[in-house]
Amino acid sequence: MNATNRAVVVTGVGATTPLGGDSATTWEAMLAGESGARSLTQEWAAELPVTFAATAAVEPTEILPRPQARKLDRSAQFGLIAAREAWADAGFQGRAGEDAPVDPDRLGVVLASGIGGVTTLMDQYDVLKEKGARKVSPHTVPMLMPNSPSANVSLDVGARAGSHTPVSACASGAEAVGYAVEMIRTGRADIVLAGGTEACVHPLPIAAFANMMAMSKNNDSPATASRPFDTDRNGFVLGEGAGLVVLESADHAARRGARVYCEILGQGLSADAHHIAQPEPTGRGIAVAMRHLLENTDLKPEQLAHVNAHATSTPQGDLAELKALREVFGDNLDQMAISATKSMTGHLLGGAGGVATVATALALHHRTAPPTINVDHLDPEVDADIVIGKPRELPSGTIAALSDSFGFGGHNVVLAMRTV
Amino acid sequence: MAASREEIIAGLAEIVNEIAGIPNDEVTEEKSFTDDLDVDSLSMVEVVVAAEERFGVKIPDDDVKGLKTVGDAVDYIAAHQS
Numbered sequence: 410m411n412a413t414n415r416a417v418v419v420t421g422v423g424a425t426t427p428l429g430g431d432s433a434t435t436w437e438a439m440l441a442g443e444s445g446a447r448s449l450t451q452e453w454a455a456e457l458p459v460t461f462a463a464t465a466a467v468e469p470t471e472i473l474p475r476p477q478a479r480k481l482d483r484s485a486q487f488g489l490i491a492a493r494e495a496w497a498d499a500g501f502q503g504r505a506g507e508d509a510p511v512d513p514d515r516l517g518v519v520l521a522s523g524i525g526g527v528t529t530l531m532d533q534y535d536v537l538k539e540k541g542a543r544k545v546s547p548h549t550v551p552m553l554m555p556n557s558p559s560a561n562v563s564l565d566v567g568a569r570a571g572s573h574t575p576v577s578a579c580a581s582g583a584e585a586v587g588y589a590v591e592m593i594r595t596g597r598a599d600i601v602l603a604g605g606t607e608a609c610v611h612p613l614p615i616a617a618f619a620n621m622m623a624m625s626k627n628n629d630s631p632a633t634a635s636r637p638f639d640t641d642r643n644g645f646v647l648g649e650g651a652g653l654v655v656l657e658s659a660d661h662a663a664r665r666g667a668r669v670y671c672e673i674l675g676q677g678l679s680a681d682a683h684h685i686a687q688p689e690p691t692g693r694g695i696a697v698a699m700r701h702l703l704e705n706t707d708l709k710p711e712q713l714a715h716v717n718a719h720a721t722s723t724p725q726g727d728l729a730e731l732k733a734l735r736e737v738f739g740d741n742l743d744q745m746a747i748s749a750t751k752s753m754t755g756h757l758l759g760g761a762g763g764v765a766t767v768a769t770a771l772a773l774h775h776r777t778a779p780p781t782i783n784v785d786h787l788d789p790e791v792d793a794d795i796v797i798g799k800p801r802e803l804p805s806g807t808i809a810a811l812s813d814s815f816g817f818g819g820h821n822v823v824l825a826m827r828t829v
Numbered sequence: 830m831a832a833s834r835e836e837i838i839a840g841l842a843e844i845v846n847e848i849a850g851i852p853n854d855e856v857t858e859e860k861s862f863t864d865d866l867d868v869d870s871l872s873m874v875e876v877v878v879a880a881e882e883r884f885g886v887k888i889p890d891d892d893v894k895g896l897k898t899v900g901d902a903v904d905y906i907a908a909h910q911s
Contacts, residue, residue, distance in 0.1 A: 546875065
């Protein structure tokens with residue numbers, strides 16, 4: 410059997426985000442234009458240059474039993490919760506080969522994090538300093554390793570085809586989804602749970618990002634701080650949470666009569682080779698990824714109706730992305746409704762690509778582009794159709810969408826999806 | 830002052846409940862930590878460290894392997910507490 414180039418579809422979605430504890434609540438809050446950013450109430454926050462973040466709407470420890478939660482870093486807790494939702498949404502319960510009628514050897518997990526278990530690392534370092542070596546938790550390494558969320562989801566659903574964790578900062582979640590598509594296209598797996606998770610609302614990462622001058626310091630107004638494409642944008646708002654999809658070969662999904670949200674065509678990849686943290690201002694590197702996407706998939710640019718933009722609300726990055734879209738897609742850009750959902754969710758770093766994939770799948774499924782909030786004065790350099798303030802209906806017929814994710818280090822990942 | 834056998838079992842039950850979520854009254858002498866109480870090899874280290882602090886004993890890593898059941902741990906602690 411030639412298993413290559415098999416069509417891949419999305420049959421389940423799951424998320425826990427600053428907007429809601431599941432994908433449905435998150436989606437409804439997006440359509441309502443809500444912000445998940447809020448002031449931090451922890452004592453340590455008062456000393457920081459940034460005193461707010463888009464924290465999870467539902468604490469993961471309210472969902473997971475305590476004996477399980479205490480052995481998982483917060484990033485793995487988010488990942489497991491979103492994975493279980495996606496798994497159930499795809500029609501499965503429990504472990505493959507046991508409760509779920511899925512061949513465990515043909516089931517994979519690709520779950521990424523940009524930073525890994527940083528809160529576990531910092532907390533256990535405090536234990537070491539304050540209480541001594543004997544008190545350092547034996548769970549520390551399995552909790553802090555960046556592949557821990559993927560490994561724990563693999564354990565939970567019994568996935569044996571492979572468990573992977575691509576790391577590319579804020580592109581990690583999208584790279585995970587792209588890797589999962591390849592696993593199915595090349596015949597290694599029939600079903601893959603894929604996405605991203607992040608949990609680094611902690612004083613060290615916040616101080617570090619703030620000192621990079623990458624974050625908005627609008628401490629007086631958290632809900633309006635993330636404002637992609639607005640003239641007053643001044644940096645991203647840190648978010649936390651996870652988003653995962655269940656990807657499945659179209660054949661496998663058809664055989665079991667699965668509900669299909671959309672097709673996922675594949676990924677385009679590139680690297681800027683420009684600067685470790687600054688975006689390449691002309692969008693040259695992003696354009697390479699978009700051209701790779703066109704070579705790597707059968708995406709038809711004239712079908713593109715929607716883009717879930719990376720757009721993190723930084724002065725240079727937001728515009729570089731639009732320049733690349735214009736360069737590669739020309740006049741077709743004018744028919745694309747562009748949404749910057751990070752205006753509402755904040756930036757989930759390695760989780761962002763997972764949440765964006767969920768949002769893009771739902772946008773195609775419901776034929777509705779979510780809004781970009783806080784655009785009070787559209788940057789005059791924006792030469793594209795931004796969905797501002799309210800959601801917008803997408804056209805009927807076959808339409809396609811992009812989900813863009815770019816990360817520190819110059820990593821560019823562009824995913825393409827299409828209605829079925 | 831040395832803890833009684835009953836006090837050691839009650840203390841271990843609280844520790845196992847904290848770590849593995851097992852109800853205290855299910856932590857009885859014949860139970861295996863791994864097979865009956867959801868305490869894997871990593872969590873066993875947590876049980877040991879908590880027991881050391883609570884009962885004032887030292888349990889070297891080489892001796893932890895011998896503690897298969899709650900009763901084994903009770904015997905060990907009873908024999909070694911100061």
